[in-house]
Amino acid sequence: MFELNENFQKLPGNYLFATIARKIKEYTAEHPDHHLIRLGIGDVTIPLAPAVIEAMHTAVDEMSRAESFRGYGPDYGYDFLVNAIIENDYKARGVDIEFDEVFVSDGCKSDSGNIGDIFAESNLVAVCDPVYPVYVDSNVMAGRAGEYDPATGLWSNFIYLPCLKENGFIPQVPTIVPGEKTPDMIYLCFPNNPSGAAIGYKELAAWVDYARTVDAVILFDAAYEAFISDDLPHSIFEIPGAKTCAIELRSFSKTAGFTGVRCGYTVISKELIRNGIRVRDLWARRQATKFNGVNYITQRAAAAIYTPEGKTQIRATIGRYMENAKILREGLTKLGYEVFGGENAPYIWLKTRAGMSSWEFFDYLLHQAEVVGTPGSGFGPCGEGYFRLTAFGTKEASLEALERIAKLG
Amino acid sequence: MFELNENFQKLPGNYLFATIARKIKEYTAEHPDHHLIRLGIGDVTIPLAPAVIEAMHTAVDEMSRAESFRGYGPDYGYDFLVNAIIENDYKARGVDIEFDEVFVSDGCKSDSGNIGDIFAESNLVAVCDPVYPVYVDSNVMAGRAGEYDPATGLWSNFIYLPCLKENGFIPQVPTIVPGEKTPDMIYLCFPNNPSGAAIGYKELAAWVDYARTVDAVILFDAAYEAFISDDLPHSIFEIPGAKTCAIELRSFSKTAGFTGVRCGYTVISKELIRNGIRVRDLWARRQATKFNGVNYITQRAAAAIYTPEGKTQIRATIGRYMENAKILREGLTKLGYEVFGGENAPYIWLKTRAGMSSWEFFDYLLHQAEVVGTPGSGFGPCGEGYFRLTAFGTKEASLEALERIAKLG
Known part of the structure; x- marks a missing residue:
């Protein structure tokens, strides 16, 4: 009788990004005409460089x-x-x-x-x-x-x-x-x-x-x-x-x-x-x-x-993402958030507001600002109380996310 | 101290296709101007279908x-x-x-x-x-x-x-x-x-x-x-x-x-x-x-x-490979070889000539006919005395391989 690798059964059921996806799905089902800004999963948005194409x-x-x-x-x-x-x-x-x-x-x-x-x-x-x-x-x-x-x-x-x-x-x-x-x-x-x-x-x-x-x-x-x-x-x-x-x-x-x-x-x-x-x-x-x-x-x-063209184009794309990182980093700092990262990496790591847990802050941003990020605790216990935003959105999205968060006061 | 997966050490050193590659390399170094016909590795030769492109x-x-x-x-x-x-x-x-x-x-x-x-x-x-x-x-x-x-x-x-x-x-x-x-x-x-x-x-x-x-x-x-x-x-x-x-x-x-x-x-x-x-x-x-x-x-x-076009094009390509299979199968049978496969698969599986081992036959074909195939014993002990040819060459290559083998008598 064949047996399965029993180690798989030890894995906790809910994968971080699956839970986020479910929460987004529920929210958009309730608010089908609202526009969410997604700065959660670290996926890129700028198309491939012309040299690559x-x-x-x-x-x-x-x-x-x-x-x-x-x-x-x-x-x-x-x-x-x-x-x-x-x-x-x-x-x-x-x-x-x-x-x-x-x-x-x-x-x-x-x-x-x-x-x-x-x-x-x-x-x-x-x-x-x-x-x-x-x-x-x-x-x-x-x-x-x-x-x-x-x-x-x-x-x-x-x-x-x-x-x-x-x-x-x-x-x-x-x-x-x-x-x-x-x-x-x-x-x-x-x-x-x-x-x-x-x-x-x-x-x-x-x-x-x-x-x-x-x-x-x-x-x-x-x-x-x-x-x-x-x-x-x-x-x-x-x-x-x-x-x-x-x-x-x-x-x-x-x-x-x-x-x-x-x-x-x-x-x-x-x-x-x-x-x-x-x-x-x-x-x-x-x-x-x-x-x-x-x-x-x-x-x-x-x-x-x-190639020389490829290098230039890639640099420009990375520059655009890092501009987003700067917008988020500086903007959130101005709003009184304690912000880390975003200087040599496309990720912004911030302390949640008012002692909220990572998931509380996730729900707060999703429902109040319609901005999606990633709860820090999803990456491990020491991430509790932190929240990740990515710089991989568009500049417009990064600016609007900031504006929406600012409105929360 | 980190340890390696010790099972890797149990693997015998010479991988089948690596050995074949070495033998081909040696032969071509000795005969740089000769043209080998390669019907060894099961790699395709017909370009991608227009619908795919x-x-x-x-x-x-x-x-x-x-x-x-x-x-x-x-x-x-x-x-x-x-x-x-x-x-x-x-x-x-x-x-x-x-x-x-x-x-x-x-x-x-x-x-x-x-x-x-x-x-x-x-x-x-x-x-x-x-x-x-x-x-x-x-x-x-x-x-x-x-x-x-x-x-x-x-x-x-x-x-x-x-x-x-x-x-x-x-x-x-x-x-x-x-x-x-x-x-x-x-x-x-x-x-x-x-x-x-x-x-x-x-x-x-x-x-x-x-x-x-x-x-x-x-x-x-x-x-x-x-x-x-x-x-x-x-x-x-x-x-x-x-x-x-x-x-x-x-x-x-x-x-x-x-x-x-x-x-x-x-x-x-x-x-x-x-x-x-x-x-x-x-x-x-x-x-x-x-x-x-x-x-x-x-x-x-x-x-x-x-897609309809894709299906037609793929069928045509497979038809060309299976024509090669037919050429090899029927041709080798006429030459007195005992031949299997090649009717519902792109592989021809033949008994070696005159009781040669698979590797002896490999060397024989490489040196005498300049045709490369795969020794059956490389796939396991029961493959000993057999030899694999693929139908993935061109029609010309398949015909010429047959001609060269025929000349061996």
Whole structure:
């Protein structure tokens, strides 16, 4: 008799965004003619860059002719894309990454969900609190979470790294206490989703040092690096020693509006070794077995981001989103809100008003201002009392959202 | 200290197609001006259908304008594609599939590799011999395989279902012996890769009956159903009772030349239940957590296959491949080879000449005829002495391959 993976039964029923979607549905059913402003899910709104569109049309045409038609591509990405990544995302920042250390994929969510395949089930996982839910849920499915406590919202086997106002939403490196367990897999995401916090060289170097000391692997999600404007690391590999202790996950979703196109990549240095085995080789085997490469047209689209025109266009789009972030950040601050993020990330993280809980504030904004955001507590207990707004709406929507919130007094 | 998934270390080093690639590379280095005919890897050569190309251009243009731009899509596929699948692939064959039983993905390889996530590690796996390597390798990674015996090429914990000339390459349903273990997860692929064998209603019904009797789940890979010309089941769900014991995997790769486009889907009926839990719900959760939907343009491309023009064009392409299959099948038979498959599948499965082993025959054809195929033994011990050729080349290549083989005498 076949049995199911029993870890799935441990997952609490209501997924954050599903609950939000239900509440929106209920509200719009009651108020069918009202216009909601949606600054909840981090989805982009500005269309693809002209350079990307042109590259896609050209690639589609190639697929229409026998002499230029492409069937199965290389498992880990076409040369033209991998080389562009190495040149622009790494070499330009002083980091040497080799060709066979880059793995192109259909996105960061797939990679961050699947990367656990190559690690032992027994590894102890550390996550930030609040945190992007995929790191948690995928490890629950893999049996690394232990038991869920509905009272606290915490899993018994995870090590939580609180990200609070007091530490600037940057998790502190744990103190090593002899006899106490240390984490084996540490998930870090900077610039951060949901808090919008960005990490500095020194703070990130402290994490690299810690991981090397306790022999942990850092799973570094840099999906939002394109939004950095200050002098901060875009890649964990800018930190000396990181190649021996980190895996980096990258995405074109927010960089180039690819949420509906699906492309990202993972970098694992050949210097990341455990018991004489290159971690890179396991991921290569995993991907060659359980994945079949990325759409050719999509890879051409991604490569177009690295052309001179593509770069300029992408920069302009990011600039528009960051203008929204500035509008929201400055506007909400003026209204007396305590606001974080939005300077090197497209997320605004604010304290709710008058001691409301995150969900109370969600309902308040939905019903009183018809603005949709994301309750901070949905990302973890330390997110309670906070609220996330994204800069991915239009400028008009961002301005109107602010106006509506202002009217609440 | 983090540890790796130790199951990966059990995988034998040389992957079938990697070895073939190496041998080809060596040969072409020695004979740079010779022209090899490649009928090895099952990759398509005919460009995408005009209806598909048109749909892609239109979708690319939609992505260039704010009013029609698409960000994150539905996790399990857009309505327009899911409905087309239900209508054309199921309803047209008398099978009722509901909207939330279809999961669009980036291809059958991903789905067949990832589906194991939702099952217990303790399940006993049955695979055909010979077999598509992904079923085996993904279960090795998940810890269901036991130990590999290099002498036999078999894994200690798998139940092997021999597919031989004697049973028409259709695995026989095991006899149930009290006290003997029965399989929990049964991988079946029809029309078959590599043997090209197709299964009839009666034989497939016997497997459904067996699975229901022993409470096993059948993972039915129907990636090649479009190549069926005889009166045979295209879907396992054409068999009464299959909804309670089977999962079906489908692909557009060979149907519509999508090997470089990446799209497929998986169907799990809500009637497939274990201990009160719908298996469908687990896959839904797995995909929502570790996958982020398929490229919008790709989904438009896939939907175009179901338009009247698309259907006609796809039929014509499949007809051309099956003409190649006929050329190879009839030609090789005339040359005295014992040939199987190629009637309801794009694969030709032949006995090697003069008692050669599969790899001896591979080297013989490579060096003497400059034709590349796939050694049957690469798919499992029962494939020894067999050889696979694909019908996915051009007609000219198929004819010339035949001519070159004829010259060998």
